[in-house]
Amino acid sequence: MNLLNVSNVVKRFGGLVALNGVSVQVDRHELVGIIGPNGAGKTTLVNVIMGIYYPDSGRMMFNGRDITRMPPHRRVKLGISRTYQVPRPFSNMRVLDNVAVAAMHGAKELSVGEARGIARDILERVRLADKANLYPLSLSVTELRKLELARALAQGTKLVFLDEASAGLTGDELREILSVIEKIHDEGITIVMIEHVMKVIFNIAEKIVVMVNGEKLAEGKPTEISSDARVIESYLGRRWASV
């Protein structure tokens, strides 16, 4: 049985069809990559899975439970968490408490003390411990991304969605974040990485889903995807592909 089973999900915004019958399966302990150009509907898919919007039609099962119309907080308790592509820290809380509040209300309900303990560990892992007592306002963009990651990991969930968690990172920082993600994955957490740039994902993902225009264009192992003509076409443009 899949851990997550999204079938035929449709989501419209007025006249715009952001998701047009998307189906995605994620297995336990898998590391899945979702790629696609701007406006493909990747973030919308995460939002629908997380319960920010309910889909217009379609069904979503998580761990054998129907979550299609479940409020967001209950999905977290079942074991799903996510990061935001555009960081959304709680600006009135210090970095440590930003992570702690996520730990407190995550898959398990923890006390303030326990949650702060976990938060310290995780900040250590994503190398943000030295900023623990600052307010998010004074963090750089990459630090804010790490905070997003720390918050999602602190929730102790089975499945984590990372919405362009590595965007804007380069060199050592990128390698660092990727190694954290791989380690988390090795510990048994299922991860779905959304990326804009294929390169990042191809080395570590076990399965890749390609989205274009609100639809799933292709799905398969990285090697299959990189040789798929349709993917090349959508990424590099029609003219290139036809040559």
Added chain:
Amino acid sequence: MKIMAVFLLQHLGPLLIWGLVTSSVYLLMATGLTLIFGTLRLVNFAHGDLIVLSAFITFLLTTNMNLNPFIALIPAMFVVMTVGVAIYRFGFKPIYGISKVSEILMTIGISYIIENAMAYYFLPVYRTSVEIPSPVGGGGVVLPGNVLMTYDMLETIVVSWVLMIILYYWLYRTGQGIAIRALSQNPVGASISGVDVGRLSYVIFLVGSALAAVAGALYGILYTFWPYNGIILTLMAFSVMILGGVGSIPGTMIASLVMGYAVNFASYYLGGCWGEAISFIILALVLLVRPSGIFRGG
């Protein structure tokens, strides 16, 4: 059967007419509010106070200078529009878009200032409708079923609905109106496509306040008022606005009819204070059934 007929003639007739009159006043009160909220995303809690202010100025000019209320309405309108624009310029503009919390607190503070300033200047006493003379010299017609419709009631209905037609024309046929509608649908897009949002904001507050001024004069001619009337008028306008759907003129028209009749029937059959309660109940029900929920849109 006979009792039914007597009931119909004696009670239902006047209620139907008064419902229409009340609706017409609500319509004027709510369109100003819905215009501002629909475009600038600001609820002017002092809107009701502007209406009362207009009633008081009209009252002052008719009693002290013997002006016809319709002539007195012109300076009243001028003052109310000035106050309306001042509310925007000095109250909202410095904090606009920074924090909703500040905006909400500001608007209640402004309402409080205007209310108490009026209580100080005009004294906290009730002014009955007879204190503003009829602009058309009184009189009226007796409708079939022995229902009296005074000319003042008639002129309220006519002025209100004619103004709506003009407003509709302005919003849907003129360049400025179309810009305002663009603003209400997509503020960012409108400003990108060259709409001068800053200037338009003033226009919107001017028009909204002008509508409040007209509503105020008509209200003063028909009803008793005092400086602390603003709250209940604002509340009625809220209910109509929410029921009709924010920013929608046709919706506001229908909602004002519903509210006008609901209030008249409730206060007639349940007692005076229930008119206010019913408008609250309608507001609460609409918000409960169709709230602008946080997880929808936006």
Added chain:
Amino acid sequence: MTIAVILVSMMIGKYAEMIAITIMIFYIYSLAWSLVANTGMISLGHALFFALGSYAYGIFSLIYGINMISALFIGPIIGALAGLAVGFIAGRLRDWYIGMFTFALTPAGYALAVSDQLKPWTGGAVGFAPPAFSLSMSIWLPFSALLAFATYMIVFTIQNSRMGFALSAINDDEVAAATIGINTRLYKIIIFGISGYLSALAGAMFVSMYSRYISPEFFGYPDVSYNLWPIFYSIIGGMGTPEGVLLGTIILDPLTELARTVIGGPLALVTFGVLLAVVIIKTPGGIYGYVIKYFEAKSQMR
């Protein structure tokens, strides 16, 4: 602490004592309002709870003969229930809609209080005089100070609990709060319930220790003042912190009394409105924020 309060109350005489009691009462009321405001919900109708508390106290003690101290604490349960109901609706709404909805509560409450149907209990537009605590006893200032301190402790405990973190997150970003597993709706309902109880407690204290009379104007209608005192005290004092609220209440409450009795009339009230507007524009942190900034600047200069 208690001994000091008693000593002070003996020294400053009855009038000052009464004012000190109103400070305690309005501190409770303002803290209650701030609890909701710090969850991102600006209530413009808290006088509903305040008035319900005073009416419930009066009706319980006068009509049902419950002893006064019990009525003081049982009566506000009505406020808590009303708070839960209001929270149930307000919890689904956003900013302006919450403002409009809560603003509408008070005329509705007033309408009920003066309605013929409820007149046997409420005394209609006239109101009624409930049993009140004897003025000759000097215990009421320390008693109200104790209640104010208890309220402060409640707020402090909430702020430092899981719930406090949740409320703070909701205030910051409701969607993000929901997606890290916070049941935003439930927390908003609960905090409205707690705030309703505390506001009602303030209302019950107000009539039993100070006004000795219950009138429908407690609903903040037609004059909105009863709705606005907690807003003035919290915002001008410095919202978010119990210290700021305390500062605001201590400074402004005596001025309010002065405005009502000595200077008199609406012009003094206009000043409060203007003060609120100026604080909102110039120093959103209120007096307390200003004080903190001042000391921070001073300590940096050394």
